[in-house]
Amino acid sequence: MLLILVIGTAIAFDFTNGFHDTGNAMATSIATGALRPKVAVGLSAILNLIGAFLSVEVALTVTNAVVRLQTSSGAPNPELLVNNGHELLMIVFCGLIGGILWNLLTWLLGLPSSSSHALFGGLIGSTMAALGLGGVNWMGDGTKLDGVLGKVIMPAFASPVVAALVATIGTWLVFRITAGVAERYAETGFRWGQIGTASLVSLAHGTNDAQKTMGVITLALIAYGSWTDTTDVPLWVKFACAIAIAAGTYTGGWRIIRTLGKGLVEISSPQGMAAEASSAAVILTSSHLGFALSTTHVATGSILGSGLGKKGAEVRWGVAMRMVLAWFITLPAAGLVGAVCFWLGNGIGGFVGPLLVFALLLGLTGWMVAHSRKSAVHAGNVNEDWQPDAKPGASIAANDTADLKA
């Protein structure tokens, strides 16, 4: 029973991961009109789907980066396996809930925040609640980049800065080089480049992120005893995760797309291309060199950089600061939810505990979705002019309540 809850929650997390991150790849293409909104999310969804299948690399040890639930071979720690792995399943379950709730809350606020940080935060919190501070892999053994510090915190500080730097240089070069070209002519030409580079970001996202959920589900299956191979992921898990992330992407986190595409910088297509090229380059080189950066942090940094690199472009630092603040609290906030869920679920115990926690997840999800309807952002209004200091969607709600019900 608990296993089914864990799998369902993991797939739900994968879905939120997809729709939370659509904007990373497609926000700029949507904002400049290179792609119509629905086409953009459709293209991104297909590429995420393909990406998820391409990532056959085993991601079974994904949790090892931050917590000590598994051995380095991917097998769960034996002491967590009593009673069909009940404790491990509870930890994973509560960690996932922490990740989902944080993803939904930041979506409601229109803030792009890292889905992997939300997942890691949730897992850290539930592990701490279950096993104490020692259950968390804070910094590995110091011989390589590992643990919360080496794999989560340090990359989080560096990646937006690196991406912003690359995008600033790229944007500056692009505008220098095309100085004599008529603006409209350049705008049309760069749209093609933009579509190409944005597609690359989508594909990279699918290969990086879907496999995290695959790893988590497989870990749960092994803990329960219904899967034993630590070198492979069951085929149906691969399918389920690929479809979930693609469906999430297609749903489109329009609130986040709006913030990234319109809120941060007024973006033109040369800037969009420079930003996506920077994102793709940073994500691919870092994962090629063996340490994964958050797609969200990189994409946000790139878009910011594309504003810095263009003379006279306005960068809305207020919006940027709100995002950075959200990044700072992602880990502790998701962790807190994970920990509370574990205390609640484990304290009540039996099968009532997990069910209650699950009901809590459903309830809060329902509340947030209902709340988002009040100022819905969707494909039709995602590109409306940005009103300074407005809450996401607030400026929209005022002038087109008519098609909210559509």
Added chain:
Amino acid sequence: MFQLFGVAISQVVAISILVGAGLPALFAFGIRALAAGAGGNAEVSGAVGKPAMKVLAWVLFALVLAVIAVGLAVIVSSGFGYKVSFEHFFPTFIEK
């Protein structure tokens, strides 16, 4: 730990600037050449088009596509247990 991170991140910075800023720049040269080839409305100066520039433009775009193809090869190959080596300058697949 900080030292390890410093090394890793500086590699990312170096390669990313080369590829992530170089690629848009290359593409921009392509657009520049295409505009010079088309002439008239495409150019701020309104100069007459030079057809030879169009050829140059498409060579540049082809180069951009080639770089993207290498990028794709990097993503795909790592999933299948291969990696792309730049040892001999031209990318080749080797087993991990």
